[in-house]
Amino acid sequence: MQPNREQRLWMYEHMLVSRYFEETIEKIYLEGKTPAFNMANGPIPGEMHLSNGQEPCAVGVCAHLNAGDIVTSTHRPHHVAIAKGVDLDRMAAEIFGKKTGLSGGRGGHMHIFDPAVNFSCSGIIAQGMAPAVGAALSRKMSNREGVAVAFLGEGAANQGAFHESLNLAAVWELPVVFVIEDNSWGISVPKADATAVPRNDVRAAAYGMPGVYVTDNDPFAIFDAAGEAIARARAGGGPTLIEIETWRLAGHFMGDAEGYRPKGEKDALFAKDPIPRMRERLIAAGDLTAGDDAALAAKARARVDTAIAFARESDYPAAEEALERVFA
Amino acid sequence: MNDKVSVTNERRLTIARAMAEAIAQEMRVDERVFVMGEDIGTLGGVFGNTRGLVEEFGKLRVRDTPISETGFIGAAVGAASDGMRPVVELMFVDFFGVCMDAIYNLMAKNTYFSGGSVKVPLVLMTSTGGGYSDAGQHSQCLYGTFAHLPGMKVVSPSNAYDAKGMMTAAIRDENPVIFMYHKGLQGMGWLGTEPGATVNVPEESYEVPFGKAAVVREGTDVTIVGLAMGVHNALKAADLLAKKGVSAEVVDLRTLVPLDRDTVFNSVKKTGRLIVVDEDYHSFGVSGEIIASVCERDVSVLKAAPRRVAYPDVPIPFSRPMEQFCLPNPDKIVAAFDSIAGA
Numbered sequence A: 001m002q003p004n005r006e007q008r009l010w011m012y013e014h015m016l017v018s019r020y021f022e023e024t025i026e027k028i029y030l031e032g033k034t035p036a037f038n039m040a041n042g043p044i045p046g047e048m049h050l051s052n053g054q055e056p057c058a059v060g061v062c063a064h065l066n067a068g069d070i071v072t073s074t075h076r077p078h079h080v081a082i083a084k085g086v087d088l089d090r091m092a093a094e095i096f097g098k099k100t101g102l103s104g105g106r107g108g109h110m111h112i113f114d115p116a117v118n119f120s121c122s123g124i125i126a127q128g129m130a131p132a133v134g135a136a137l138s139r140k141m142s143n144r145e146g147v148a149v150a151f152l153g154e155g156a157a158n159q160g161a162f163h164e165s166l167n168l169a170a171v172w173e174l175p176v177v178f179v180i181e182d183n184s185w186g187i188s189v190p191k192a193d194a195t196a197v198p199r200n201d202v203r204a205a206a207y208g209m210p211g212v213y214v215t216d217n218d219p220f221a222i223f224d225a226a227g228e229a230i231a232r233a234r235a236g237g238g239p240t241l242i243e244i245e246t247w248r249l250a251g252h253f254m255g256d257a258e259g260y261r262p263k264g265e266k267d268a269l270f271a272k273d274p275i276p277r278m279r280e281r282l283i284a285a286g287d288l289t290a291g292d293d294a295a296l297a298a299k300a301r302a303r304v305d306t307a308i309a310f311a312r313e314s315d316y317p318a319a320e321e322a323l324e325r326v327f328a
Numbered sequence B: 001m002n003d004k005v006s007v008t009n010e011r012r013l014t015i016a017r018a019m020a021e022a023i024a025q026e027m028r029v030d031e032r033v034f035v036m037g038e039d040i041g042t043l044g045g046v047f048g049n050t051r052g053l054v055e056e057f058g059k060l061r062v063r064d065t066p067i068s069e070t071g072f073i074g075a076a077v078g079a080a081s082d083g084m085r086p087v088v089e090l091m092f093v094d095f096f097g098v099c100m101d102a103i104y105n106l107m108a109k110n111t112y113f114s115g116g117s118v119k120v121p122l123v124l125m126t127s128t129g130g131g132y133s134d135a136g137q138h139s140q141c142l143y144g145t146f147a148h149l150p151g152m153k154v155v156s157p158s159n160a161y162d163a164k165g166m167m168t169a170a171i172r173d174e175n176p177v178i179f180m181y182h183k184g185l186q187g188m189g190w191l192g193t194e195p196g197a198t199v200n201v202p203e204e205s206y207e208v209p210f211g212k213a214a215v216v217r218e219g220t221d222v223t224i225v226g227l228a229m230g231v232h233n234a235l236k237a238a239d240l241l242a243k244k245g246v247s248a249e250v251v252d253l254r255t256l257v258p259l260d261r262d263t264v265f266n267s268v269k270k271t272g273r274l275i276v277v278d279e280d281y282h283s284f285g286v287s288g289e290i291i292a293s294v295c296e297r298d299v300s301v302l303k304a305a306p307r308r309v310a311y312p313d314v315p316i317p318f319s320r321p322m323e324q325f326c327l328p329n330p331d332k333i334v335a336a337f338d339s340i341a342g343a
């Protein structure tokens, strides 16, 4: 299954928005944190896990989804949220801890909830998986359309929740797709030191579902694998496990000195940054002229700038609002 | 000799370094001691408390684990019962949700269930606390949750001297110990840190025994009880109160299980007033337990109703104004005193 021109451009545009968003967040995150880096300071405090390099996973999968489909994501959620169509203004405001944020500032960057497009995420590793299974169960039980996609990191595939969720989805033949973003690191621990098999797609066999490994962080190959899995899920064919080779171009979180990375690894990854690669590919295919590209880039920037301005200009919540919304 | 001691005594360590030093010293003398957890090897622990260990002891004794808390904490229980002395890290206490069975149904109960024939000498170290906008899955204290469940010792140091001595005591203990270290005291620059936690630490090995609270400031008008970060808030409040002519006594609990109820009671008997500071949730927790233990023994020692300055019963919000509003602080402690000063 190959994307048509419209889909290719949609994917590229969302990769651009995502990257500009992260680059902008990165800059603002450092405000108030120099010369002494203290996570508590600045307009965006707390942990910040950027998705630079992992955009292909988000767009290749979400190109097949509509607002009614469910996505659960992780502590590294921005690229997926953007591709799923989460309200960017209110997501930015949430990351700034503003009253206009998706959760009124209660959740922050690891807890993005946008029910309008059925997106949520959690900071606890692998814990987004079972809720995706449950949402798929809900659709099946109530005869409503829709598939659920759970994104996770390769490190999460060693959690009990991973194995329980796969088995449950398979035994109940639920419309859910598990997407592992294999950036080969769980904080400082390389995949090879933590995972008993080189590739997690083989684990699908243990649960009687198809497993696919997509190499080279390739948006079109991801589109292909995800398209097949999602179509199968929609048709009642049950779950699929997809693992995608991707690249973490940033530290685990901002402030990570990354002393554990082998020398040269990051340079090698930057040399195959998926964004310029996608651009060259689209230009070579005749999908895009340099002029179109500039226009798309400007549009993406403007979209991000608007969201950031909204976040900056919004008010903080009143302190007492902390006590509200504990119960529905 | 004297010279040497005084030089040694000037050495100031962060809690992170004090913990790592205690573990290293025990590893040197006891081959059964080993460390495992996420990012505790090459990285030296996200919060620095295992720095230098893998370099000295190698990957067999300092084991980076997969993200599999049920697996490796359960494995630590098995290894401990089979003669090893694991020191295991749960990176944030908030993650206990994915592995609590290994902790409270195995680690904490095996000694009892076996009629004492099985020992579980395991140290589970875990970070607590917020204040830096990490939201509700990375900022909790949960001291009360662990202390509530029988069968494990629960300790939380307020400074590096205690941290080293309590870690040494924990590793040597025949029982499971939850060693809860507060991120804001850890001395990690990127987290910001309470300077009062970085203190002189002797190089030689020593134990700080469990079940002995410390009166860290003497006073006559009110007893302020806390642990970990709460102690520093209490000390700052005591300074503020002193300016108003109020003499506050500050008690650092140091360990919750066992709990030194005597020191708390004797202090309140002297001052007649009690304020408990707790960054853990307000209800059903440490603050209620401290107050109950005084009232149960002799309510007449209290001249005024006891007060608590604890975290409201809400998940911890991300946004700075909301989080700071919820956290205990010196001003809230002073206000609590003002509300009972007349009595």
Ligand SMILES: Cc1ncc(C[n+]2csc(CCOP(=O)(O)OP(=O)(O)O)c2C)c(N)n1
Pocket (backbone or CB within 6 Å): A075, A076, A123, A124, A125, A152, A153, A154, A155, A156, A157, A183, A185, A186, A187, A248, A252, B038, B067, B069, B091, B095, B098
């Ligand atoms: C249950 C649990 N254990 C540990 C952590 C701490 N932690 C946060 S991110 C992370 C690494 C995750 O690696 P991976 O799943 O590969 O995702 P990536 O960060 O590479 O995107 C860890 C260990 C956590 N959040 N939850």
Ligand SMILES: [Mg+2]
Pocket (backbone or CB within 6 Å): A153, A154, A155, A181, A182, A183, A184, A185, A186, A187
């Ligand atoms: Mg990873």
